[in-house]
Structure formats: structure tokens, C-alpha cells
Amino acid sequence: MKPVNSVNVERFAPQVVEDFLTGLPNLKIISIEREVLDFSRWRADIKVKAQFAGKPLNLVIEVKASGQPQMVRSAAQHLQRYMQNVHENDVPVVMAPYLSPQARAVCREENVGYLDYFGNALIASDGLYIERSVPGRPEPERRSLRSMYKPKAARILRCLLHHPGRHWRISDLAEAANVSAGLASNVGARIREFGWAELTDDGLVLVSPDDLLDSWAENYEPPKGEEYHCYTPYHGRQFTDRLRAAAGHGQVVLASFSAAEWLAPFVRHPNNYVYADELGFVSLTNAISLKPVSKGGNIVVVIPEEDGVLDDAIQISEGLRATSAVQTYLDLTNSGDRGKEGAQFLRSKLMDWQK
Structure with missing residues (x-):
């Protein structure tokens, strides 16, 4: 997988879609269009017209520069609203450079398909079900995750996991973890991006402790x-x-x-x-x-x-x-x-x- 920056994500996306679909048996691509504006003034990042086993298959794809679960959920819900109001027979798909297991789970919850540049995919419609899971993560993604579990940041995560229902003011969390308020704020923002925590009027609260712990265990490095x-x-x-x-x-x-x-x-x-x-x-x-x-x-x-x-x-x-x-x-x-x-x-x- 080549490194992809936010500027080039949408430019590379149609080719990724074409490469993926071309490899599917009994599927014929009719057209792949970018930035399609329909009569409702809703812009689809990519629209695919195809046939599978002789039956029409149309994909409406929302492309995101980041596969963070929070962004993926927003894109999935956006797609679902569009599908309900306009084209019920099209297949909604969220696409990003990489979709973690947590992001893929979000797509399933929201009942939309997904595709990433790493090869993970889920496309489902009448008579068609394609699911592919590729082991591992892109190295930039792994480095990013590991940085979140470095010793100082880990102090914050332990506090949150020990009290998963507690609402934390950043100053209180920093004091309990014995770290700077800046680090506590940054870690809090990061786990919110993954959808593992929320910021309420009462403070930061962990909402998906299992997902956080699973990710930490997957990327765990013993204390040096x-x-x-x-x-x-x-x-x-x-x-x-x-x-x-x-x-x-x-x-x-x-x-x-x-x-x-x-x-x-x-x-x-x-x-x-x-x-x-x-x-x-x-x-x-x-x-x-x-x-x-x-x-x-x-x-x-x-x-x-x-x-x-x-x-x-x-x-x-x-x-x-x-x-x-x-x-x-x-x-x-x-x-x-x-x-x-x-x-x-x-x-x-x-x-x-x-x-």
C-alpha cells in the first residue's frame, strides 16, 4: 500500500475501486464516475454502475481521508439518509485509505458497505455478498497507534479503563495520571476520534472500553x-x-x-x-x-x-x-x-x- 495523503485520497480512490471490482468474477463494470451531482444536489464522491451475474449493481461511495471510526460513522449515516430519500436500490459504501476493525464494525452497525486501499471490503446487495479481511495494518497506522500507547500516554488510558463510567475534567485526568494537561487533552482527543470516548458537559467519558483495550493489546509493547x-x-x-x-x-x-x-x-x-x-x-x-x-x-x-x-x-x-x-x-x-x-x-x- 502506497502512502496516501489527504489531498490525493479522492484522486486515487476510483482506481482502487476499479482494481477491486475487476477482480470479482461475474462482475462487469459499466462506468465509474467522480463527483456526481444528482437532482437532489447531493454530491456522490464516486458512483459505479455495474452488472453482477447480469443484474444491475450500483454503488454510491463516500470517500474519507481518514478511517477514524467517528468520521466513518458520520459518513455512513450521511449515506443512509441519502439512500432513504433518493435511491433505495443503490448500495452505500464508505471508503478510506485504511479502515480498522473498529471502523468496519461501525459500517456493519450502520448497514453500509466499506472498502479501503489495504484490501478490506464488504459489499452486499441482492444476490451478492463479498467480504474480505486483510491481516495486519499499514505501517503508518501501526506507528500512529503505538504512539498512543507510549508510557506517558498509557498512564491516562489506565485511569480511563479503571473508571470507565467516570466523567473527567482534563485537569483532573492529568492530575490523576501524573501527566501534563496538554498530553491528557491530546490523548482524549485521539480516543474520541476512534469513537472510544465522548466529550460531554460533565467531561471526557470512556464509552467503548473493550475496543480501547483490544486495540492496546494488539499494539502492546512491554515496558522497556x-x-x-x-x-x-x-x-x-x-x-x-x-x-x-x-x-x-x-x-x-x-x-x-x-x-x-x-x-x-x-x-x-x-x-x-x-x-x-x-x-x-x-x-x-x-x-x-x-x-x-x-x-x-x-x-x-x-x-x-x-x-x-x-x-x-x-x-x-x-x-x-x-x-x-x-x-x-x-x-x-x-x-x-x-x-x-x-x-x-x-x-x-x-x-x-x-x-
Whole structure:
């Protein structure tokens, strides 16, 4: 997929449409017109006249420079109003350079088709149903999403996911997340573009926590920092008791499978996983006799560069802390098939957003 800027989106769109339709069996293109103005003074970005298996097939296409769900919903509703008032037999289609799974879901909800430059498509009419899903995302889209999940921005997302029904003033959200008001405002605007949050008179409120969490998990990058693979002779109750002994001397937080054993036990794992700050690592080393090893270790300790995962931790027992449900879920999804199973179980137990 070639990079497409907003100026060239509509110029490239007819060729994308033609290439897509040409590849369909039993379909004959009669004409593809741009910027068609009909008698109702409504301008269609692209109108396609075609035949499928000998029957007329007409597409009315609204082209958007961005596939953000919020813009896609607006375009879909615009198309639906037009179809109800003018041409009920035409097939409405939203088109953009890239349509995320969330944007495609919006099209389905609004009962319109879709097509993007990446090859994702849904065209449905009498006797015709075409659906295509292309794995992956364009690299510019992936970079854009990943920037939204960088450590500082992630602080904001954790606050929102921990309180999905709360209405936040930007200043309050920034203070709770320990970030600047400017960053909180920018992240809020970004997730509103995706349709995951709304701005009301009472403030910013998360309305689609599942979609936000799904996107974050898909683009998740574990916290960067020093990672130590070690061996400890302690396990079970002895490990837990000695871990409590390290409490109060720096930050020591159970993570991944180790956190899940306390939050929502499902998958047993032979290794322990811990986030710690530098002082906590020293305390932990003394408390459980840590020894760095090249192989045969049974505990992984990460000292993250940014303290978000530590500040977000919760107390699970006296003297014991673990990563929050959101952070534990993200780490588990990044830990192979068994981790993903554990993540889904934890999500079913602790992330029922309707409660």
C-alpha cells in the first residue's frame, strides 16, 4: 500500500475501486464516475454502475481521508439518509485509505458497505455478498497507534479503563495520571476520534472500553527497562513470606502470571515475574537470595524506565502488591498461547464493563 495523503485520497480512490471490482468474477463494470451531482444536489464522491451475474449493481461511495471510526460513522449515516430519500436500490459504501476493525464494525452497525486501499471490503446487495479481511495494518497506522500507547500516554488510558463510567475534567485526568494537561487533552482527543470516548458537559467519558483495550493489546509493547533472569531457592509460601519482607524498601510488584495467580488464577506457571524499581530490586535480591543466571532461572525481574506500571499497582495482600488488572491483562496477552488464555479468563472475571 502506497502512502496516501489527504489531498490525493479522492484522486486515487476510483482506481482502487476499479482494481477491486475487476477482480470479482461475474462482475462487469459499466462506468465509474467522480463527483456526481444528482437532482437532489447531493454530491456522490464516486458512483459505479455495474452488472453482477447480469443484474444491475450500483454503488454510491463516500470517500474519507481518514478511517477514524467517528468520521466513518458520520459518513455512513450521511449515506443512509441519502439512500432513504433518493435511491433505495443503490448500495452505500464508505471508503478510506485504511479502515480498522473498529471502523468496519461501525459500517456493519450502520448497514453500509466499506472498502479501503489495504484490501478490506464488504459489499452486499441482492444476490451478492463479498467480504474480505486483510491481516495486519499499514505501517503508518501501526506507528500512529503505538504512539498512543507510549508510557506517558498509557498512564491516562489506565485511569480511563479503571473508571470507565467516570466523567473527567482534563485537569483532573492529568492530575490523576501524573501527566501534563496538554498530553491528557491530546490523548482524549485521539480516543474520541476512534469513537472510544465522548466529550460531554460533565467531561471526557470512556464509552467503548473493550475496543480501547483490544486495540492496546494488539499494539502492546512491554515496558522497556533492565531485565534480569535470576534464580531463587524460595517458592510457594516461603517465596511469598520473603517477598513481604522486602515491602517498604522500594517498589516490588508481582506481574504477568504471578499477578494473575492472585487476581484471577487460571494458568499455573513455573516462573515468577516482578516489576521493581532499583531500591526494590536490591531489597528483593536480599530477601529471596536472587542470583543472575544465563539459563535455568525461575524469576524474571524488570526495572522499567517509566514508573507507570509501578504507580498503577494494587495491594493484593498485606505487604504484597501486583500490577492492576489492565496491566496484567496486557502482559499476559504478550506471553504466548497460555498467557492469552489466562488473559481472557482474567478479563471475564475482572473487566465486565457493564457492572
